Each structure stands twice: as structure tokens, then as C-alpha cells.
Amino acid sequence: MSSRDAILQRLRNRSGGELAIPDCDFSVLQRPSSSVAERVDQFQKTIESVHGEVHRCTSENWITQLADLLSSRGARNLLVPAAHQIGRTLRDADSNELPELLIYDEPIHSWQAQLFNEVDASITSTRGGIAETGSLIMWPTPDEPRLMSLVPPIHIAVLEASELYSTFHEAMQDQNWAAGMPTNALLVSGPSKTADIEQTLAYGVHGPKELIVLVIE
Amino acid sequence: MNQATQDPHHIDVKEFHPRARAAISDPKIRQNFRKAMDGLITKRKDAFEGMDLEALRELGANIRLRALANLPDLLEQLEKKLSENGIKVHWATDGDEACRIVRNICVARNAKTVIKGKSMVSEEMELNHYLEERGITALESDLGEYIVQLAGETPSHIIMPAIHKNTGEISELMHQTTGTDLSNDVEYLTASARQQLREKFMNADVGVSGVNFAVAETGTLCLVENEGNGRMTTTVPPCHIAVTGIEKVVGNLEDVAPLLALLTRSATGQHITTYFNMISGPRKLEELDGPEEVHLVLVDNGRSSIYQDDELLDTLRCIRCGACMNHCPVYTRVGGHTYGTTYPGPIGKILMPHLIGLDEGRHLPTASSLCGACGEVCPVKIPIPDLLVRLRQESVDGDKLNPAKVRGHGAKRGSVEALVWKGWSWMHARPGVYRFGTALAARLRKLQPGQLGGWTEYRTAPKLAAKTLHERMKERGQ
Numbered sequence: 064m065s066s067r068d069a070i071l072q073r074l075r076n077r078s079g080g081e082l083a084i085p086d087c088d089f090s091v092l093q094r095p096s097s098s099v100a101e102r103v104d105q106f107q108k109t110i111e112s113v114h115g116e117v118h119r120c121t122s123e124n125w126i127t128q129l130a131d132l133l134s135s136r137g138a139r140n141l142l143v144p145a146a147h148q149i150g151r152t153l154r155d156a157d158s159n160e161l162p163e164l165l166i167y168d169e170p171i172h173s174w175q176a177q178l179f180n181e182v183d184a185s186i187t188s189t190r191g192g193i194a195e196t197g198s199l200i201m202w203p204t205p206d207e208p209r210l211m212s213l214v215p216p217i218h219i220a221v222l223e224a225s226e227l228y229s230t231f232h233e234a235m236q237d238q239n240w241a242a243g244m245p246t247n248a249l250l251v252s253g254p255s256k257t258a259d260i261e262q263t264l265a266y267g268v269h270g271p272k273e274l275i276v277l278v279i280e
Numbered sequence: 281m282n283q284a285t286q287d288p289h290h291i292d293v294k295e296f297h298p299r300a301r302a303a304i305s306d307p308k309i310r311q312n313f314r315k316a317m318d319g320l321i322t323k324r325k326d327a328f329e330g331m332d333l334e335a336l337r338e339l340g341a342n343i344r345l346r347a348l349a350n351l352p353d354l355l356e357q358l359e360k361k362l363s364e365n366g367i368k369v370h371w372a373t374d375g376d377e378a379c380r381i382v383r384n385i386c387v388a389r390n391a392k393t394v395i396k397g398k399s400m401v402s403e404e405m406e407l408n409h410y411l412e413e414r415g416i417t418a419l420e421s422d423l424g425e426y427i428v429q430l431a432g433e434t435p436s437h438i439i440m441p442a443i444h445k446n447t448g449e450i451s452e453l454m455h456q457t458t459g460t461d462l463s464n465d466v467e468y469l470t471a472s473a474r475q476q477l478r479e480k481f482m483n484a485d486v487g488v489s490g491v492n493f494a495v496a497e498t499g500t501l502c503l504v505e506n507e508g509n510g511r512m513t514t515t516v517p518p519c520h521i522a523v524t525g526i527e528k529v530v531g532n533l534e535d536v537a538p539l540l541a542l543l544t545r546s547a548t549g550q551h552i553t554t555y556f557n558m559i560s561g562p563r564k565l566e567e568l569d570g571p572e573e574v575h576l577v578l579v580d581n582g583r584s585s586i587y588q589d590d591e592l593l594d595t596l597r598c599i600r601c602g603a604c605m606n607h608c609p610v611y612t613r614v615g616g617h618t619y620g621t622t623y624p625g626p627i628g629k630i631l632m633p634h635l636i637g638l639d640e641g642r643h644l645p646t647a648s649s650l651c652g653a654c655g656e657v658c659p660v661k662i663p664i665p666d667l668l669v670r671l672r673q674e675s676v677d678g679d680k681l682n683p684a685k686v687r688g689h690g691a692k693r694g695s696v697e698a699l700v701w702k703g704w705s706w707m708h709a710r711p712g713v714y715r716f717g718t719a720l721a722a723r724l725r726k727l728q729p730g731q732l733g734g735w736t737e738y739r740t741a742p743k744l745a746a747k748t749l750h751e752r753m754k755e756r757g758q
Contacts, residue, residue, distance in 0.1 A: 066580075067371035070526065073584040074352040079593070082349035085342040091335040092538060109551060171516075171569040175482055196552040208568040209515045213508055231552075232537035241533045244498045246564055247515075250556035255508040257470060258548075259424035259440060261447045262316055265470035268423055269477065270508025270555070 094195070094229040102194040102227040103278060109197030113253035114266055116275045125277050126153065129219065130160035132275060133184060138162050142178075142185035142215060146206045149188055149221055167211055178210065184217035191226035192276075193234055198252040199276065200234060202245045209247050218271040220251070224280045291620040293636060296643035303614040309444060313612050316443050320606040323549025324657070340542045341661040343535045344597035351587065354496040354529045355578065361499025365561040367574045375405035378579045382407060382488065382521055385575055386416055389519055391485030395477075397505065397513035398422040399490030400438050400600060401523045401579055404622045404635070407488070418488070421477050421509040423470065430457045436616030438623060439547050439602040444615055477509070487513035487571065491524035492599070493539060494576070497532045501576065503557040504543060506550075511557050520559075520571040526578050527596040539599060542659035546601040582635045589685045591670055595630050597660040602627075604654035604664060610647055619644065626654035630667040638675045638688030645671035718748040
């Protein structure tokens with residue numbers, strides 16, 4: 064008998080007999096309804112408490128804000144999505160305030176060393192956010208691959224204020240995640256961190272040292 | 281005896297007492313753990329502020345119970361869904377078989393280097409050791425695990441593996457093993473490790489990770505982490521192998537939300553970890569990164585035995601947050617290594633006897649004051665103290681009519697102790713004998729020895745009263 068069948072058989076022939084199935088009451092996850100402004104405030108407060116940075120912008124001024132943030136950090140380049148509106152707008156802006164714009168349009172193995180060693184910052188879209196935990200929802204795509212938000216030392220995420228949910232549960236229900244999950248779905252809640260050395264917090268241990276959220280209101 | 285320098289693969293779990301004695305007299309261990317655990321207790325409390333914690337724990341417990349009630353069906357559903365998504369599922373009855381499966385995948389890919397995200401099941405399997413012996417390098421990438429591996433040790437806490445070391449010790453270790461400068465600057469040490477490990481990620485052939493929740497409904501593997509090493513491990517190498525215990529499956533995607541809320545708050549007092557990584561398949565044709573191959577190894581290793589008994593089954597609800605150890609007065613005093621087991625602290629004391637048998641793990645259920653803190657903080661309401669008592673009974677039970685439920689059943693039973701208790705129960709069932717016996721003991725109290733073995737090492741001996749309770753009651757005329 065295969066290990067699979069042996070394990071399943073042992074579980075099915077449980078000596079204690081059938082187990083009762085308890086009810087699960089999810090109402091504890093319900094939150095009182097809130098306004099967009101309240102959710103933005105809560106999101107900002109929570110993500111800032113874990114070292115994330117939030118800048119509130121409009122669809123008119125976000126590029127200027129972005130350029131300031133990048134130049135204050137001396138970023139030499141910015142990895143942008145090729146097809147997404149964010150990338151297109153940045154490339155069309157033709158601003159000399161912005162650093163060199165790069166695109167992730169080849170499989171990782173052909174430019175891995177360059178991505179790991181030479182890219183200073185990246186910008187990606189989000190599928191919304193979660194106010195209670197200060198989280199960004201990201202479903203990486205061929206246009207915004209997984210490593211885009213992980214490898215560069217500075218990650219900038221664009222979040223539409225109207226797409227903020229109260230809780231993770233609300234977000235997954237509203238967007239009907241159970242109907243089909245992507246290869247990779249992520250909640251990102253701050254920059255990479257560790258407290259493994261005597262509980263002292265240090266940032267950027269493997270992923271980005273800085274997470275900057277541009278909230279478009 | 282220095283517990284840290286022992287070969288971690290040859291620890292005799294039975295030698296708990298000498299290790300405990302050594303740990304208690306080491307002020308550094310006590311300081312490191314006390315400081316860390318106090319911090320975690322406060323942070324946990326703050327993180328649940330304003331939430332209906334009891335209702336949330338109730339939901340967490342019920343979700344885990346529901347998953348266990350449907351366990352075989354859910355495992356089959358998980359396998360089906362994962363296969364549809366392109367993830368290959370393997371089954372292992374024990375740690376050795378799981379190690380062989382991982383190695384065979386490596387051999388088929390001609391893989392020489394494995395990079396690992398944190399996985400307690402892989403510690404349980406002793407995977408690193410197994411692979412190293414067969415010429416495959418396995419490198420830990422979680423900073424705490426990396427430190428512990430540099431030192432040639434095992435984790436002393438399931439969430440914070442290197443909690444037993446302070447900054448000075450880590451600096452010295454990294455200086456000696458990797459050549460970094462001596463420094464008490466945690467940022468410098470962390471940045472050095474980042475640099476060292478980035479090279480390794482780029483060159484690794486296989487990434488091995490654990491799993492926090494496996495969702496049957498969608499075929500999704502969920503990983504909780506702060507550092508980003510888990511995302512690196514599951515994204516950069518061309519092959520990802522996840523290993524997990526068969527009990528980690530949950531039915532619906534929705535179940536993940538409350539369990540995640542409980543897990544991170546209970547573990548480290550965080551509302552959520554930096555990354556919550558949900559993997560549902562290998563890289564698709566049009567995608568530019570991610571592994572070409574994803575495997576899941578489902579490990580039984582004694583879990584299906586625990587599953588047989590209605591009471592012991594509760595052990596399998598565990599979501600591995602570590603809150604029970606953070607709140608345990610014994611764990612805080614003796615540290616994680618003293619237990620000599622993969623899982624230390626209260627959860628280790630109720631889980632390990634099943635994995636290694638009550639013979640080997642005989643001292644584990646008694647290494648507790650039964651204060652109940654572990655059960656009170658458990659996010660899925662595992663009645664840990666009750667299970668400790670149950671395992672104590674199992675370890676001394678000699679009743680032939682009581683079928684053994686745990687391997688090593690009756691291992692701690694001694695003939696003298698059994699005889700004493702037999703006499704005790706015989707006397708207590710006979711009021712006349714009882715009165716005579718206690719009256720005799722009161723008369724002979726002068727003969728009572730002042731030293732009572734281990735008991736009087738730290739306490740004064742209890743003195744028998746001059747008169748029995750019955751005599752005094754009689755005097756009062758009642």
C-alpha cells in the first residue's frame with residue numbers, strides 16, 4: 064500500500080469514530096461600517112507603526128511627489144510596469160526629475176544579477192489595501208512579476224483610497240478570491256524586517272528596506 | 281555541561297534534569313529568555329486590544345476542529361486542487377520518507393544547493409542533516425535559523441530560533457564563521473547577513489519552505505513571515521518544495537482570515553506579519569519569475585496516531601504560534617534547548633511524546649507546574665494542561681484493560697511506586713484501617729526522617745500533626 068493510502072486509511076478508520084462538525088461563527092470578524100477617510104487614516108496609522116511610509120496624493124500630483132521621494136534617496140533608477148497605467152504614465156511624463164526608468168520584460172534568469180545588484184527602486188500597483196492591519200494586496204502578474212516588489216531596496220506601491228477594505232476577510236469576500244487564486248497572492252504590511260538578534264528591530268533583511276505607499280485620494 | 285555545544289542530533293531527551301539544572305544556574309539563559317518573553321507577553325496583550333478575543337479564539341478552535349473532523353476528505357481535496365494547479369503532492373509516513381522524497385526531487389534536478397525558509401517540520405525531519413550527509417548543501421535563510429546553523433545548534437524557540445543568544449554572542453559567531461567585523465550594531469549584522477544570503481538565493485537550485493495553512497478549497501499554500509526570505513525561497517530558485525504536517529489543512533479560503541489574525545498576534549504581538557504569501561501554482565508560461573516546479577510533501581510522522589483518540593486529537597489543532605512557551609514559567613526559566621526536542625515548551629510537551637514515544641519523552645509531561653497559562657493563551661483553545669495530565673497518566677498506567685494510546689505507554693511505571701499507590705487506595709477504601717493507620721503515624725511522628733530526598737533539597741519537610749483530623753474533630757465534640 065502506498066504511504067498516501069496508508070495515511071488516508073488510518074484517518075478514515077479512526078478508532079474514536081466520527082467527529083462532530085462544529086459551527087463556525089464568523090460574525091466576530093464584522094466591523095462597523097466606516098468612511099473612506101476613516102479607512103485611510105487607520106491604514107496610515109497602522110502601516111506607519113511598522114515603519115511603512117504613506118504619502119497622500121492626487122492623480123495630478125503623484126508623479127511630482129514620487130520624483131521628490133526618489134531624488135531625496137538618491138535613487139539612480141526606478142523599475143516600472145511595462146503595460147500598467149502607472150508605468151505608461153511615468154514613461155509618457157518624460158520628466159527630467161525622474162531617474163532612469165527600467166522595465167521587467169525578460170525572464171528573471173536573463174537579468175537576475177542586474178535586478179539584485181543594480182535596481183534601486185520599484186513601483187507597482189495594488190489590488191487594494193486593508194485598513195485594520197495596514198496591508199497592501201498584491202497579485203503579481205507578468206507585467207508586475209513577483210520579485211519586482213521584493214528585491215529592490217525601495218518599493219513604492221500605489222493604492223487607490225477607494226479600494227481600502229476594513230479587514231482581510233472583507234477583501235477576500237468582496238473580491239471573491241475563492242473563485243480562483245492567482246499563482247501568487249500577497250499581503251504586504253511594511254518593509255522587510257527581523258527581530259532575530261536579541262529582539263532588536265532591523266529593516267531590509269531580505270526584502271525592501273523601505274516601503275512607500277502613495278495613496279491616491 | 282554546556283547545552284549549546286552538544287551535537288544537536290544526539291541529544292538524549294531523557295536527560296532533561298541535568299540540562300534543566302545547568303540552564304537554571306546559567307544567568308545568561310535566564311536573562312535572555314526572561315527579557316524576550318516579558319516583551320512578547322506585553323505585545324500580545326496590546327495586539328488584541330479592542331477585539332473580542334474570546335469569540336475569535338472560539339472561532340479559531342472551531343475552524344481547526346472542523347478541519348480535523350473532515351481531515352481525510354480535505355487532504356484528498358487539497359491534493360486534487362493542488363494537482364489541478366500544477367503542484368505535485370507527495371505523502372510521507374515518517375520523517376525519513378519525507379527526507380527521501382525531498383532528496384529524490386533534488387537528485388532528479390541534479391540540485392546541489394538548497395536554500396530554506398523557516399520550517400519546523402523540516403527540523404522534525406532533520407532534513408538539513410540528511411541532505412548534508414548525501415552531499416547536498418542546505419542553507420537556512422531566516423536570520424535566526426541562519427545564526428543557529430552557523431553555530432551548529434538547533435532552534436531554542438519555534439518563532440525566534442536564536443533567542444538564547446545575545447547580540448555580543450551573535451557578533452562573535454558571525455565574525456568567526458563569516459568574517460564580519462565585531463560589532464554590537466544589529467543593523468550592521470543584519471545587513472551583512474543580507475549580503476551573504478543574497479548570493480546564496482541567486483545560486484540555489486531548490487527552495488524548501490514550510491506551510492502555515494494549506495487551503496483545500498483553492499489549493500493554496502500560505503506562508504507567514506517578516507523577513508522576505510520566505511518569498512525569496514519560494515520565488516527565486518527554479519524549484520520550490522514545501523513540507524508540512526497533514527494537520528495543517530483548512531477547508532475554505534475564508535478560514536485563513538481569522539486564523540491569521542490569531543496567529544501573528546499570539547506569536548509576536550503583530551497585527552499581521554510583513555508578508556503573507558499565498559502560493560497556488562508554479563510559474564505560468566507567460567510569467568517572468570517564480571519556480572518552474574512546486575511540490576508539497578505531506579508528512580504524517582505520528583499525527584495519524586494522535587488523530588485516533590478524542591482527547592489527544594486536540595493536540596493537532598495547534599497553529600504553531602509559540603504563545604504557550606512565551607507564557608510558560610518553566611520554559612522561561614530553562615530555555616528551549618533543555619527539552620532536547622524539536623518543539624520545546626508546552627506544545628512540545630504534549631506533541632513530542634507522540635513523535636518519540638513516552639519512553640524517550642518520559643519527563644516532558646511532568647516538566648510543568650500545571651499553572652494553566654498555556655491553555656489560557658492558546659489561540660485555538662487547546663486544553664494543554666488537561667493533555668499534560670492525560671500523558672502523565674499514560675506514562676504510568678499499567679492497567680491491562682486500558683489500551684495503550686501513546687507509544688511507550690506505562691514507560692514510567694515503577695513497581696515500588698505502583699505498590700505504594702495500591703496500598704494507599706486499599707487503605708483509603710477502608711475507614712477502620714485508615715483511622716488506625718493515621719493514628720499510628722501521628723504517634724510515631726518523632727521517627728519521621730528530616731530529609732526526604734529531592735523534595736527537601738529546596739523545601740523543609742512537611743511534619744505530621746500530633747493528632748489526626750478525626751481525633752481533633754472528636755475533641756471538638758463534632
